[in-house]
Amino acid sequence: MFSVFKFIRVYFTLFLFISYLFGSWAVLNLPPSGRLSAIEAIFFVTPDTGYISIHSVGNFGLWKTNNGGSTFQNVTPQTFCHTVGYTHYYTSLQFFNDTGYLCGWLPDTPVAKVRLWKTTDGGSNWNDIFLAPADRFLAEPGPNLCFVNSNYGYLTVPGSCSLYKTTDGGMNWISFMSPGVFTELYFVDSLVGFALNREAILWKTTDGGLNWSQLYTFNGYWFDGIIQFLTRDLGYLSISIYDGLKGTLFKTIDGGRNWERLLYKSSDISGIFFTTIDTGYVALSEGKIYKTTNGNNFFRLALPIHCEGISSLYFIKGTQVGYLSCEVYEPRITFLLKTVDGGGNESLGFWQKLTTLPEIPKKGVLLASPPETQSLFALEKGPNKRLWVYDIPNDSWYQKRPIPVEIKEGAITSDWEGLVVIKEKSNECWFYNIENDSWLKLANIPGETLVKKGSCITSDGGNCLYVLKGNKTKEFWQYDKEVSQWQRKPDIPGASLGRGAAIACDGEYVYAIKGGKANEFWAYDIAGDSWHRLPDIYGKGFKDGSCLAANPYIEEKGVLGLKGGSQECWYYGSYWKLLPGLPGKKKIKKGAQLTVDEHNNFYALKGKKMSEIWLTDELSSFQTESYEQEAVTDNIQSEVTDSGLKDEIKITNPTNKTVINLGVWDRISVYDITGRLIKTVSRQGEKNLELKLQQGVYLIRIKTGNLALTKKLIVTR
Secondary structure (H helix, E strand, C coil), X not given: CHHHHHHHHHHHHHHHHHHHHHCCEEEXXXXXXXXXXXXXXXXXXXXXXXXXXXXXXXXXXXXXXXXCCCCCEECCCCCXXXXXXXXXXXXXXXXXXXXXXXXXXXCCCCCEEEEEEEECCCCCCCEEEEEEEECCCCCCCCCEEEECXXXXXXXXXXXXCEEEEECCCCCCCEEEECCCCEEEEEECCCCCEEEEECCCEEEEECCCCCCCEEEEECCCEEEEEEEEECCCCCEEEEEEECCCCCEEEEXXXXXXXXCEEXXXXXXXXXXXXXXXXXXXXXXXXXXXXXXXXXXXXXXXXXXXXXXXXXXXXXXXCCCCCEEEEEEEECCEEXXXXXXXXXXXXXXXXXXXXXXXXXXXXXXXXXXXXXXXXXXXXXXXXXXXXXXXXXXXXXXXXXXXXXXXXXXXXXXXXXXXXXXXXXXXXXXXXXXXXXCCCEEEEECXXXXXXXXXXXXXXXXXXXXXXXXXXXXXXXXXXXXXXXXCEEEEECCCCCCCCXXXXXXXXXXXXXXXXXXXCCCCEXXXXXXXXXXXXXXXXXXXXXXXXXXXXXXXXCCCCCEEEEEECCCCEEEECCCEEEECCCCCCCCCCCCCEEEECCCXXXXXXXXXXXXXXXXXXCHHHCCCCCCCCCCECCCHHHHHHHHCCCCCCEEEECCCEEEEECCCCCEEEEEECCCCEEEEEECCCCCEEEEECCCEEEEEEEEECCEEEEEEEEECC
């Protein structure tokens, strides 16, 4: 065991040295045993002088540095209780030069306590200044310590409706009854403060905590959040969805009366810190950090390690010096990172390039990402028949058992058990068992028509596979793995399939594009056993190389699509939204691939003679619109005209007034070219609707009843 950890230490020491030289973040040396512990809180008074609290099972330490993290000394209060068996103490820190406060939730037997210590000499000596019983079962997210200055401060106790206040540095305390259990507290000054309670209701006080008014209710959100206000009006708040713990960042500019959603991510937000009104940082518990330089638009920063969790974040206000703690889980190691340039300004971008395939596949590959494997599978087409596996955590490729038959075109999908491949110019279907590293031939797809160009396959993530046979047919088949039988389902309506056809399943619907340069987009309702036409994609149709991917393992409904013959990437929730395209000058062509794993990580390949694999884990940022199935008739043009909805948009004023001339309509939505909703207008009785639009390109969505029409609008001056 010693030799293993010695190797790990040597490996990471070398890695940290390289990171220090070349990264915007330096990896600092933690105190002894700190690597195998967790950092609970960080607070720096100056770029050089700061404190970190570290805990492990049955142990706690408060450490101080005077040289920017190069070395640390232990300044733990002697009366801090060490309770064997507990992994969290929920500590918080606040310092004003040499005067500082350390607050901790201590799960002592028989009564849990919140205890507060104070130092006036930078941590050399500590005095106990506060002790109160706490609910040991409602500890998380812990006590809230909020000092406005070295004397004036507030404190909450987990599970209690009491709010404590001091105006003399903790010598004396008064308590108020709060409207519920506060889980997060932030005071802008001695009078104005904000608090979040267990019902996810935001409260505000303007008299120093004596009275509170209900300000805003975050329906459907979890109580655990973070609040930071830069002025009495400008503030930020993070909060998570109750079921699923998706992190969301909100912003207010009117003192909390109204909130705008800025970020929506796939994990909890573990830290918010704004160094100025415009410059701020958001850390995710899953190990990512984002930065804004204008207070609104965030971009992801590169870190020197592939961390799996961030627990603490702190920046010195008015500077670009910051610290964060992050973890790698296997083996469990904690890192403390430091930046002196604001973390750098280089964004990782929407798409990131993975390590390329070991060899350029002349005939291309079929990509799949089975859940719980942390791997990407690439089946080589052509005579080689090789099955490559990319180990994501270790960033390496290796080979598994090749497929017994040659796949020249074909299609692939994956589920919990393994891979499923259909062979072109035949009806053969092959299954790869990941656990046994073996191939098994499944029952042939029925019918005389063979699987040819335009064929595609998808999985519902459970027991069923779905296949469109292509070959200019409309045949649609379902394979039930429990009974090992194929069953023909309703044919896909409309035109036949051609090159560029693709399907994807989210567990409830099978989505389909038909290829052949068509724009048609369809959804098969699995429960209802029926097809419905969805809104067509904007612009030119789906050419050869087009792909679809949907995730059957998560609750969010949406489809990611790549358009063959272009570099475009589109997301469909309730309408099509243009996302950042795949990098590089080469277009998406024949042999392109797109797949998704259970964590909503999407992997893409541009074409058959390309070895670059691209990854995006940023789709959750765009999944902010509610999802609804919107049926559209087969012959939308004639039926819309018959219903009185005119396919006519006119510009009557060359400045910024756009008049839409139409008959019957229920709702009109205006989007910019990226899919961002500009405005929505419900029917008000008038026939002609005047919209004030600036110069640019817009998408106008007109809806009446179950009919809908989308038109591209160019406004010129």
